[in-house]
Amino acid sequence: MSDAKSQGASIVFQSVEKAFHKPDGGYVSAVSDASLTVDSGAITGIIGRSGAGKSTMLRMVNGLERPTSGQVLVGGQDVGAAQGAKLRDIRRDVGMIFQHFNLLASRTVAGNIALPLEIAGVPAAKIKTRVADLIDRVGLNTQSNNYPAELSGGQKQRVGIARALATEPKVLLSDEATSALDPETTQTVLTLLKDINRDLGLTILLITHEMAVVRDIASHVAVIEGGKIVESGKTYDVFTAPQHKTTRSFLSGVTGVTLPAFIKGRMLKSRPSGAAKEVMRVTFAGTHATDPMLALLTRDLGIEVNILAGAVEEIGIKPFGNLLVSLDADKASDARTYLEKHGLLTEVLGYVS
Amino acid sequence: MSANLISLLMEATWQTLYMVAISAVLGTIFGLPLGVFLATSQRGELLSRPVINKVLGLVVNAARSVPFIILVVAIIPFTRMIAGTSIGTTAAIVPLTIAAVPFIARLIENAIREVDSGLIEAARAMGATPLQIIRKVLIPEALPSITLGLTLAVVSLIGYSAMVGAVGGEGLGDLGIRYGYQRFMPDVMAIVVVILVVLVQLVQSVGEWIAAKVDKRAPKGRGQ
Ligand SMILES: Nc1ncnc2c1ncn2[C@@H]1O[C@H](COP(=O)(O)OP(=O)(O)OP(=O)(O)O)[C@@H](O)[C@H]1O
């Protein structure tokens, strides 16, 4: 690689709106009033359902789409306002990888990685050494003369990553880069992205609909719903104290902590009269994640707790636990006070009689 | 078969090959850029020139709807201007080329449109100019279909070249008509047809062989 280590650049979305014209004359709002700051050198995930506006957000970072209003700044430069050669220069500082890889079938692995360098007008001799370095970096040494049709999905995405890094960008955008891969291959690709982020210090902005991807590599996360950013922050904070219901539903998918069907079916929103049980979520974060808090609750207050579901996860190196429990509704508020006093988070989910 | 007849057949074959080869090359020289432009100039596309696109599209359609034999006669003044004469084998190259250009342009347009739009997007994201995208992405990726399209064009030109006898163009078709039909020599007609069949087979096989050679995609049916 070259002497200059590529440095990350920050990405700032300022009240960004994006509307698309429809053939019938109306328009569809894909992103509305989105503000988000992506720290330089961090790995940030944007998560949302299909059609939430994730790709549109990402594509405004390299000017594939222009905001209808608001600004997108990459390293302080207004991408939406850039045109022609200026825009092409910015794009060379922003690499992108795709769900379906988008490799040229007519070019070998080496040829595909060389493409952005040819486009940038790099001399042939320099392209050769640079491509060799990149092939080495993504571990495709024995495949360099193979065509994409001869590669597995994971290998294709490695080519995509090498290609995206060719011009030493400051930012790497990833549009569902692992969605077409099996879980094992997904892990190897995510590990590669993490290594690249660590070694080159470049900013990575990735979009996904899988919370597991966010958990595994993103230090920051933003949740998008209906074109709006509904929640954002450090991944650990969002995982341990989700504020928005969309975030929670994504989290229940990844933590595998969902209510058993027999409880879910008869759960009530408000407390019924007579004897009832309260169902709550208890989140153990930080230093308390591994404390035997439920045992202490029983010992100190004599409250008995039924465990319905639970798991302990790791984000980065920090563990956090997630339990769904039910307990006597009369004593529930004491229990919540006790748990919160000890640094746990609680959330009432409903009641069963 | 007389030696005279054999030399006639050989000369006619050569004339056919000459007309078809030159008009195919010229047709590609003009048809390729035209086809690329048609494929990339609709509104919102790479070169986005919707008005010119529409006009050229109409011209191409008009040219393609004129039956070849009428085209040959209709453009005689133009042929004379270009070739210096309106009669003969060389002059016949003019109408053949005029017929080939819009045909090849449409074939190239279709081939280019088949290229996955994700590739254009990837190239744009790399900071490629429209011209770089055309040269480095669209044409190389469309090459297998372009090759098959040009094969089809050459086969059609072989067929068209049989009609240029009407303006004194020679070649296999003309020989077949003059000897086989007008002088009632059915064996000459049969030999002409056999030579044409062999020519078309050869062109088709070579075209398919080249197309397969340049095609690096996964074999059909095996999926990605
Ligand atoms: N070029 C376009 N023209 C018209 N509408 C568009 C266009 N691109 C996106 N949209 C619309 O904008 C909304 C957001 O689309 P976007 O592709 O950003 O969603 P997404 O979150 O990436 O979804 P997915 O997970 O399915 O990829 C959708 O309603 C979509 O139909």
Ligand SMILES: [Mg+2]
């Ligand atoms: Mg998308």
